[in-house]
Amino acid sequence: VVSYAAQRMTIQIPEDQLVARCRRGDLDAFGQVYAQYERPVFRYAYHLLGNAEDADDVKQETFLKAYRAMASFKGDSRLLTWLLVICGNLCRDQVKRRSRQREVLYDPRDVPVDTYSSSDDPDEKIEKEERSRIVMGALRGMPADQREIIVLREIEELDYAEIAKVLGCSLASVKLKLFRARRRFKERVEFMLQAGE
Amino acid sequence: MFKKIECRRVAPLLWEYVSQNLPMDEVTSVAAHVDGCDACRREVESYRQVVAQVTAYRTDDKPEPRTSWQALRGRIEQETTSARKPVAPRTALRLAWVPAAIALIVVLMVALAPGRNPKPNIQMAGAKGAMPQPSGPNLQPLPPAPIEQPNVQQANKPEERNDQEIVAPRRRRPAVVTPERQLARSNDRAPVRRKPAPEKPVEPVRPTPTQSSAVVLADGRAPASEQTKRDYVIAAAPTLQAGQTDTAYVIDTLTPSSSTPVAGLDGAMEDAP
Numbered sequence: 001v002v003s004y005a006a007q008r009m010t011i012q013i014p015e016d017q018l019v020a021r022c023r024r025g026d027l028d029a030f031g032q033v034y035a036q037y038e039r040p041v042f043r044y045a046y047h048l049l050g051n052a053e054d055a056d057d058v059k060q061e062t063f064l065k066a067y068r069a070m071a072s073f074k075g076d077s078r079l080l081t082w083l084l085v086i087c088g089n090l091c092r093d094q095v096k097r098r099s100r101q102r103e104v105l106y107d108p109r110d111v112p113v114d115t116y117s118s119s120d121d122p123d124e125k126i127e128k129e130e131r132s133r134i135v136m137g138a139l140r141g142m143p144a145d146q147r148e149i150i151v152l153r154e155i156e157e158l159d160y161a162e163i164a165k166v167l168g169c170s171l172a173s174v175k176l177k178l179f180r181a182r183r184r185f186k187e188r189v190e191f192m193l194q195a196g197e
Numbered sequence: 198m199f200k201k202i203e204c205r206r207v208a209p210l211l212w213e214y215v216s217q218n219l220p221m222d223e224v225t226s227v228a229a230h231v232d233g234c235d236a237c238r239r240e241v242e243s244y245r246q247v248v249a250q251v252t253a254y255r256t257d258d259k260p261e262p263r264t265s266w267q268a269l270r271g272r273i274e275q276e277t278t279s280a281r282k283p284v285a286p287r288t289a290l291r292l293a294w295v296p297a298a299i300a301l302i303v304v305l306m307v308a309l310a311p312g313r314n315p316k317p318n319i320q321m322a323g324a325k326g327a328m329p330q331p332s333g334p335n336l337q338p339l340p341p342a343p344i345e346q347p348n349v350q351q352a353n354k355p356e357e358r359n360d361q362e363i364v365a366p367r368r369r370r371p372a373v374v375t376p377e378r379q380l381a382r383s384n385d386r387a388p389v390r391r392k393p394a395p396e397k398p399v400e401p402v403r404p405t406p407t408q409s410s411a412v413v414l415a416d417g418r419a420p421a422s423e424q425t426k427r428d429y430v431i432a433a434a435p436t437l438q439a440g441q442t443d444t445a446y447v448i449d450t451l452t453p454s455s456s457t458p459v460a461g462l463d464g465a466m467e468d469a470p
Contacts (some may be wrong), residue, residue, distance in 0.1 A: 027270055034266050042262040052260040060264050060272075067273055128257050135254045154251050179209040189247045 007172060020040050022070045030070075034063055036081050039157055047151040048091040050140055062087040062164050079167050082160070084166045090147065095144060138188035146181035154185075155177055203230050204237055211237070215244045216252070 013032065021029035041062050045055035065086050066073075073082055098134075139147050152158045152166060164174045205229050213219045231237045414444045 030273075031266050031270065034269065038262055038266075039259075050262075051227055055260075056263050059262055060269055063269055064272060131250060131254050131257060134250060135356065153233060155255055175209065177305075183214045186243055186247045189250055190243060193246070 011178055016075060017040065019056060019073060019075060019079065020065070030063075030067055033066075037083050038063075040080060041083050044084055044087055044156060046107065047136075047139060047155060048088070048144070048148060049094060050136060054094060054098075058087060058090045059089055064172060065090075081162050081165050084152070084156075084158075085168075086168060092144070134189060134192040137192045138185055141188050141191075142181070142184055145177065146184055149174070149177050149181045152186050205232060207231070207234075207237060208240070211241055211244050212248065215241060215248045 013029075016035055018029050022033060040058065042055055042059040045058040045062070046052055049055050049058065050161060066083055069086075073079070137149065142150070149163060149167065152163045158166065160171055160174050162180075163178075164171050167174065167177075169177070207227050210219060210223060210227050211231075214224065216233075217229065231241055
């Protein structure tokens, strides 16, 4: 069994070779894929769901589905893009199951923030937590499709073409959606900043 | 006017302009517009604040996933093992009802299929040749039915009902107005299911000599005259079947009517045309 640290050291294998080995049922190769993309997939789920525990479940489910469906991966995009498509679908299902309600504008004072900062400096820790509260609060108050595109572009730093693949829309549509989402996000961040003062 | 159009063109580029992701030629034009437009300059300032927050947040620590690769690997291996595991005998017994249920469903579907409505068995009592000719209303032949229907035309004829046996289909037929039903309604009668009538013995047909008949004796002699013919009744006439012509009868014995009256033939000569 390859340890987690060892997996992180051996991710230099080209992606197409990893995919080919995964298709043959090589679990060690899939372990390397997991080590490489676990964090972005988890982050994406975390920002869409706003909850680390749910994000963790969705992340595991994403990789399980990906392993089962590895034969259907055509290789015309990055493996991460494909994983984010699966993860996005699972998150949408989760949100529908959980709430089945309209988007609700949260009161920023009620936004719970996971305390996960590893900083030893108390001021820095407070600053990071405040930033997290603002960004997460702003995201939570946005419609799901706008939240999704902001996370893909501004946090995961995908380019427009990759975003179009993840969301299943055209490049022009991505630009238009992103412009509207950014404007909304700006308003939400300003609101959160004013609420925190 | 032109300023507003330029503001609309520049607005989608402001975030990228602030985060320094615009191509150089775009940067120059956006910067030129922002320098001369107060509204766009204020917009840029507010974008700077947001982009700074997001950029810092991007590099901040995030919550770590708690579940590990080992947990997922165990799940995958368990799935693979359970997929290869043969079906236990007990489970196989439990699943034995599945093919039985499928077979039952197929049998029921075949039995209840609408196209398999059984044709009613209409049996005619007695021989065809012994049936009397219909003398009821003049029934025109009906057009062919759109679906396969029982032949119940005979049942609607009043004189023949007693001589027929209509065996109804086993299950209810769909409520379709068939030509037979229409005819039954027009006659204000519905097809009646009756018991078969007891078979009647065939009555021998006694020939009745007519003016055109040639009545001859058994030895070939002809009767003396028309009057002579009237004085006698036929004692032993050949039995004729329906439809047989009576152009010539060979009579064995001519007996005077006064001495040997024959039941059923009294006055037969007088009633004859």
